[in-house]
Amino acid sequence: MPGIGLGTWMSTRRADLQIAITAALEFGYRHFDTAFIYQNEKIIGDTLKDWFCCKRVKREDIFLTTKLPIAGLHEDRVESSIRQSLENLKMDYVDLYLIHFPVGSSVANSRTPLNQLKLEMSDHNAVWKIMEQQVEESRTKAIGLCNFTKKKIEKILNNCKIKPACLQIESHVFLQQKELVDFCQQNNIIVIGFSPLGNPGYNKFLKSIGKDGIQLPNGFENDIIKGIAEKCKKTPGQVMLRYLIQRNIVPIPKSTNPKRIKENIEVFDFELDSDDLKKLEGLDLGEEGRILDFNFFSKQMRESPEFPFPKKRKESI
Template identity: 50%
Template sequence: MYLKLPSGAKMPVLGLGTWEAISDEEIETAVNTALDFEYRHIDTAWVYENEGAIGKVLKKRFASGLKRKDVFITTKLPMTGVHPERVSMFMEKSLANLQLDYVDLYLIHFPVGCKYYEGETRPKFNDKGEIETEGRTDHGALWKKMEELVDSGKAKNIGLSNYNISQIETILQNAKIKPAVLQVELHVYLQQRELVEFCQKNKIVVVAYSPLGNPGMNKFLQKLGQQPRQLANILEDPVVGEIAKKHKKTPAQVALRFLVQRGCAVIPKSVTPKRIDENRKLFDFVLSDEEMKALQGLDVGEAARVCDFKVFGGLDKHPDFPFTRQ
């Protein structure tokens, strides 16, 4: 199943998310397993530090018969690249890592720009433990540099990630090439209906990251030396469980199917072959209107956001911070 982008390109509705799949062994297993199970959409980002490992897998698979045109590859401009003068440089870095001549989709990962230091993959923190940001971003100028990537053939499509409606409107007002995609956190507890409707009205395809609520978030927090959070568990929600039982499906399959029926693409992350296999089995059942309504009733709103980027201290003070400040 595909969603058509404004360029005419077809983006597979189901993709493999790879955030926090950093080790070469994890990536090799996950990407090879996904490709074996007919996944044709792989999502990564510069800041995930795994583009190189993904590139090695892709090179081997292309050499053994998989056609490049049949695989949809997404990567992202990092916060340290959110500056008109650094867009081209980071595109080149990602293409070199992935061993590709082009990516199918290149996204601005986050609307806040951070200071860049040569040789550093991620933003730096100051003595107060706050991320070193730059001033307000000229999103119009930034987007023009993104458009140049399409003109040069290095990106077939361009889009946004973690932008709010106001920020998307700014891009639309300045765009020669409109954003093809908005990638945001989306799941049954954080449904962002107004944002999704706005995008669909403007022919921007919505891709849901953390579509299962990101159960692995606490591992990431511990790596940063931060305290784990009490995270709501979608997969143990009784409403989701009851619907899953009725369809003889897993709770994860129901949670993903809910988003697909809203017209969104989904990129669940997993490095477990069994889960990667299960996550693709979304297209042989349909949720009824009553079941969709029951799942819509689970929406918590902003309080359910898992990836709020506040792990990067002080980021929420920046004028371009896109989420509601709680």
């Protein structure tokens, strides 16, 4: 897996995403992260296919991740879900297939509001066995988890034939999840960090589904991060990404801006010293730093015993 990737959540405009992926490929990205629920697999597949046809890159040069949707979190729907994603992506296989969320919903169409999804209890071990079959049948090279807690990962580890290769979680200087990261690394599970720069677009997303925005931590304006950036002759964003890389976390920053995409990959030519690391470690806010807590799901789903996050913010749905 390349040490940095391009995240694509909330990137659904074809022209913008095609420009972003093209720019990323030109700047050296080979790791792309999507999901069925992002509704952009077809755009990503079309764009990559154009590059393959022009022989500018080979399929084996690309590391492509997609995810089992929450409505697919049932042993009877895993295979049909990955087949649909492969059809969307125009690929014979993906490099990594992740369970997107530990709470499943009954089958819904793409127009079903998130706050109206109906809970369907899932057997994670039964689902994992079918995930393992997808590796055995060459639809994916590796399988892993998203948004799972240590306890939930342990249940999989205690019953699996193929261990989870990766855990994808929200990870940035304000939400460091040290215990969970240490646990994964001790068990040879690679940690992938989404929203590594915070998530400036999240309030726009909340507004689009009728929810109030929230106060988001802003690393670009943080004095400690800005001071380290000035010392290193880098940007605050590059400092935040470098911090994760030096913790052996693979960041997948999302951007559709070619200038920012280029900036985000220029993080392998400098190193944070021990003093920098200590200062950045001190910025951890724990759960108060979490941006994406899935509070936009229905009350029924949020009250599931499998829901992974503590309630933190006032409900507005």
